[in-house]
Amino acid sequence: MPPLLDIQGLSYARDHRDLARDLSFQLEAGDILRVEGPNGSGKTTLLRILAGLYTNYEGELRYRGESLRGRGRLAMRSESHFLGHQSALKLSLTPLENLNWLAALNGQSVGLDAVENALAKVGLKGYEDVPCRQLSAGQQRRVTLARLFLVSAGLWLLDEPFTALDRQAVAELEGWIGEFAASGGAVVLTTHHALGQLQGLRSLTLGGS
Numbered sequence: 001m002p003p004l005l006d007i008q009g010l011s012y013a014r015d016h017r018d019l020a021r022d023l024s025f026q027l028e029a030g031d032i033l034r035v036e037g038p039n040g041s042g043k044t045t046l047l048r049i050l051a052g053l054y055t056n057y058e059g060e061l062r063y064r065g066e067s068l069r070g071r072g073r074l075a076m077r078s079e080s081h082f083l084g085h086q087s088a089l090k091l092s093l094t095p096l097e098n099l100n101w102l103a104a105l106n107g108q109s110v111g112l113d114a115v116e117n118a119l120a121k122v123g124l125k126g127y128e129d130v131p132c133r134q135l136s137a138g139q140q141r142r143v144t145l146a147r148l149f150l151v152s153a154g155l156w157l158l159d160e161p162f163t164a165l166d167r168q169a170v171a172e173l174e175g176w177i178g179e180f181a182a183s184g185g186a187v188v189l190t191t192h193h194a195l196g197q198l199q200g201l202r203s204l205t206l207g208g209s
């Protein structure tokens with residue numbers, strides 16, 4: 001069986017600045033890869049490459065053995081969640097409407113119960129119908145995180161997922177990441193936050209530090 005993600009000889013630059021040269025790594029079910037590095041070292045860019053959102057790179061990237069420049073990209077996008085640095089929420093919509101809208105964007109149809117359960121899981125019971133612009137930054141982040149529980153996926157690509165979360169939510173999210181990996185999911189995340197002991201955790205450092 002080919003690895004879930006197989007990255008060979010990945011190089012990419014921005015504004016004529018090399019960010020990564022000849023990077024190779026593999027990701028299997030159960031793995032958690034933490035991408036580290038200073039500001040501007042290319043962590044978000046790497047996640048966007050893996051998510052198929054940025055294609056200006058060199059190297060051979062495969063998802064389940066299929067090139068990310070071809071069929072692998074489609075398979076990967078339908079079997080993964082990418083949570084970007086910046087929230088994809090529409091602030092005029094409620095959490096419920098946002099989650100329905102985001103699921104529909106990905107061609108997924110979800111029931112009301114599933115949306116309510118996902119919001120309850122991230123601590124937003126009672127806030128389902130409040131316009132997102134009236135929610136705090138951490139609550140908005142939680143709405144975004146609820147997507148992880150709305151539609152199941154095999155791979156989570158999380159860019160700075162701990163931003164704006166309070167201590168309890170940080171601990172919960174660490175727990176969810178650990179549980180997801182233990183149940184056979186794979187995670188790539190960027191964070192400046194020190195992670196606790198998680199089974200399957202390893203690090204990739206960008207920026208030569």
Ligand SMILES: Nc1ncnc2c1ncn2[C@@H]1O[C@H](COP(=O)(O)OP(=O)(O)OP(=O)(O)O)[C@@H](O)[C@H]1O
Nearest residue numbers: 014015019037038039040041042043044045046190
């Ligand atoms: N849309 C863009 N157009 C041009 N250059 C960009 C763009 N986005 C990022 N860059 C540049 O690419 C480099 C890497 O940015 P990236 O966001 O990947 O870094 P990062 O490691 O995630 O940083 P941070 O820790 O600050 O989030 C930076 O020098 C940045 O200026």
